[in-house]
Amino acid sequence: MIKIIRKKVKTLYTRSKIPGIEWSVNQYVGCQFACKYCYAKEIVRREESWGTWVEVKVNAPDLARRRVKGTILMSSVSDPYQPIEAKLKLTRSVLRFMDKRNELMILTKSPLVVRDVDVLKLFPRVEVGLTVNSFEGKEKKLFEPLTPIQRARINALKALYEEGIKNYAFISPIIPGITDVEEIIRETRDFVGWYFLEFLNLRKAGEEFRKNLEEEFPESYAVLTDYDKFTSYLRSIKDVLKRLNVRVEGIETHK
Numbered sequence: 001m002i003k004i005i006r007k008k009v010k011t012l013y014t015r016s017k018i019p020g021i022e023w024s025v026n027q028y029v030g031c032q033f034a035c036k037y038c039y040a041k042e043i044v045r046r047e048e049s050w051g052t053w054v055e056v057k058v059n060a061p062d063l064a065r066r067r068v069k070g071t072i073l074m075s076s077v078s079d080p081y082q083p084i085e086a087k088l089k090l091t092r093s094v095l096r097f098m099d100k101r102n103e104l105m106i107l108t109k110s111p112l113v114v115r116d117v118d119v120l121k122l123f124p125r126v127e128v129g130l131t132v133n134s135f136e137g138k139e140k141k142l143f144e145p146l147t148p149i150q151r152a153r154i155n156a157l158k159a160l161y162e163e164g165i166k167n168y169a170f171i172s173p174i175i176p177g178i179t180d181v182e183e184i185i186r187e188t189r190d191f192v193g194w195y196f197l198e199f200l201n202l203r204k205a206g207e208e209f210r211k212n213l214e215e216e217f218p219e220s221y222a223v224l225t226d227y228d229k230f231t232s233y234l235r236s237i238k239d240v241l242k243r244l245n246v247r248v249e250g251i252e253t254h255k
């Protein structure tokens with residue numbers, strides 16, 4: 001059962017500290033996908049546990065009209081296409097009202113984004129990213145049980161490409177021994193514009209997640225916490241990228 005908190009806000013565009021991103025837009029705060037490692041849970045703390053509530057900015061479409069200079073990320077502390085969006089269509093309304101001259105980057109784990117291709121086509125500068133990380137089976141159950149399956153996200157990337165929408169794959173969070181970067185790229189490179197890689201930020205993932213990872217996947221944990229092991233693993237990933245010769249816009253290691 002999800003708690004929906006409807007509220008009116010004064011502004012929708014907030015300054016971003018993410019490199020290369022000037023603004024972020026969160027028409028939702030909080031996220032039903034409830035990923036166990038989610039960094040946002042540390043940023044927008046509430047008494048209720050992460051994933052049990054979502055704040056809905058009901059006047060977001062009105063505030064979206066503003067023209068801003070610089071790249072906008074939708075979203076940074078929520079997923080713009082989490083399940084409630086299918087019914088509320090708040091993200092869709094924000095996109096409809098947004099100044100189309102704005103430069104927009106969308107990031108989601110949901111194929112629901114494909115629903116809005118008609119509106120996305122009105123933006124000359126939009127890129128849509130799907131997060132992929134090859135979590136399946138036991139790992140998915142433990143790390144992000146409520147998110148759409150990998151295949152659905154990969155299919156969404158393909159559908160966006162076929163519709164002429166620029167796309168990217170955000171390979172994140174990379175957990176050594178679990179996230180198969182090479183396999184992801186091989187499967188998607190024919191229809192993905194570019195990649196961004198991000199290793200798991202153990203600190204931001206929180207104490208509970210750290211403990212679980214250490215207990216259930218001690219070898220992965222060891223690579224993330226040992227400098228030499230991590231350096232060698234990173235080198236192997238860079239070799240893969242070189243060999244596959246795809247466009248990579250960055251690798252965030254959090255080191």
Ligand code: SF4
Nearest residue numbers: 031033034035038078
């Ligand atoms: S989908 Fe993104 S915002 Fe939502 S819980 Fe997962 S990591 Fe956090």
